[in-house]
Structures are given as structure tokens and as C-alpha cells.
Amino acid sequence: MTDHWHAPLRHIKAADLSGNTGQTSGMTRLEAVSGKTVGAEKVWMGQTHVAPDTNSGDHHHGEAETAIYVVSGNPVFVFAEGEEEVRIQTGPGDYVFVPPFVPHREENPNAEEAVVVIARSSQEGIVVNLPSLWAPVAT
Template sequence: MSGEKNEGEAPWKFDGVRVIKGDQLDANTAQTPGMLRQAAVNHARVGAQKIWAGTVRIDANAKTGVHHHGSLESVIFVIRGKARMRWGERLEFVAEAGPGDFIYVPPYVPHQEINADPAEPLECVLVRSDNEAVVVNITDVDPVEKPEEVYWVDPIHKHPHEHGS
């Protein structure tokens, strides 16, 4: 192949490999208090059909509420800090991960994400098996480690105390 576009071929120059610079990530994604998610690879940015990838920075001692991500699979790679994951019907299981560790979250698993360090932020790379940000909050499980007040808020999921929805 010469790299030139023939009729019926994909225009590889524009639809081939993409490099997303670390200082060009997009924070226009669903956010949770105490966390900053930034998209690197998604449909809007690069045309990805079956994957979402980006970064997440979790403030010191921050915690999410109990939730799951529907049929999505998630992989978290810890760059810096100390992550604690709680999971199970009653969050009865717990594991911690540090720099260089991977965390796999299967579909429908109730879990809580926690920065286990009271003083330092947790920085991770996050990859999901689809572009849709599926989050199902679970309100009938009392988290062992209570979040301050964490709601999944984006243009579709409004804050519960927001009026006019």
C-alpha cells in the first residue's frame, strides 16, 4: 500500500492513528465532586466507537457514592497515589492499589471508588468499554466509607436538589 487514497479506501491520513497530547484533554465530561475526569479518546474527539479513555484525578480523601456502570467494563491504571475500591452487594469486599497497578471493574458490580490517602491526590488513567457514561447510583446500600455528598452530575443527570427537572 502506498498510503494514497484509492476509491473505497479509508483516508488514513485523517482517519488513522491519532495522538492526543496530555495537555489537550477534554474536561467536558461527566464530573463528580472531588474528582476531575478528562477525556482523551471518545467519539466526539477521535470518532471512537467502542471505547472511552481518559484521566481521573481524585482529591485527597475523596469518595464516590455506591454505583455501577451497567454493562460497561472499566480498567483503572494508577499513576500516582493510593486507590481503595469497595465492592459487593453491601461493599463487603475491599482492595487497594498503588502506582503501576491495574484495577478491573466488571459490568454491574456495585462499587465505591476512594482515594485512600488523606493528604495526596490520586491520579489514574481510566478506560471504559463504551463511549456512553453509564452510571447507576445505588441508594439502598449504606457505604462503609461515607462520601461528603457525591452525585453524578452532567447534562443528562441533574443534581437531585436542582429545580426544574
């Protein structure tokens, strides 16, 4: 019998990341730690690749909080604040926090791929694609 004190650690190799998760146009999400992959109950973790000169579609992640760590490239994170479109310019080593239900998109205006690591407060990779940043938030 396995209890919390004796549960095994799980090793997810880079080559074993799965693209079998919610996707948004213009980017590729790869799932590493989730309910499906390791039986996680409270966290989802993976990475996103945004090709050069590409924008993702507008989307949100439901009730999940999302933390993003920029590994490489200079992705731009875009969200709406009232009538204004706000752009956060990032670089390697930067972090971005996305609150639950906040519509946003990732942009990569540069000539190199942007790669970020994502952690969410859910065991599933919740993705709700939207027609715009100002669209009503579908849950």
C-alpha cells in the first residue's frame, strides 16, 4: 500500500511530453505533469512553443491560476484592461502571472521561437479559446 509518505517520485523526460492537451492556434502546448500523465490532483505543468512571427489565438484558462516562466525568446503577453490593449514584453528569466478567467494571448514578434514553462492550479490543462480579448468569457 502506498501512502503520502511513500509515494514514488515521477520523472517525465523531455522526449515524453505530450501534445494531447488543449491547444490554441499559433502555439504548441506540451503537457508534462497533469492528472493524465502522473495522477496529479492540484497542478498542471508543461511548456508552450510559439513560432517566430506568430500570435496565439485569444484564450483563457478557466478557474485555474497560471504562472509562466520564460525559458527562451522574447514573447509578448497581451490582455485587455478596460478599452485598452496592454502588452507585457518579456525575456528569458521573466515570470508572468495570469489570474483565472483573464482573456489573453501570446505573441512572438521575433525571428526565434519563444519557449515558456507553464504551471496551473488545476490537474488539467484548461483552455477556452475566444474570438477576441473582449469576448464574453465562456466557462
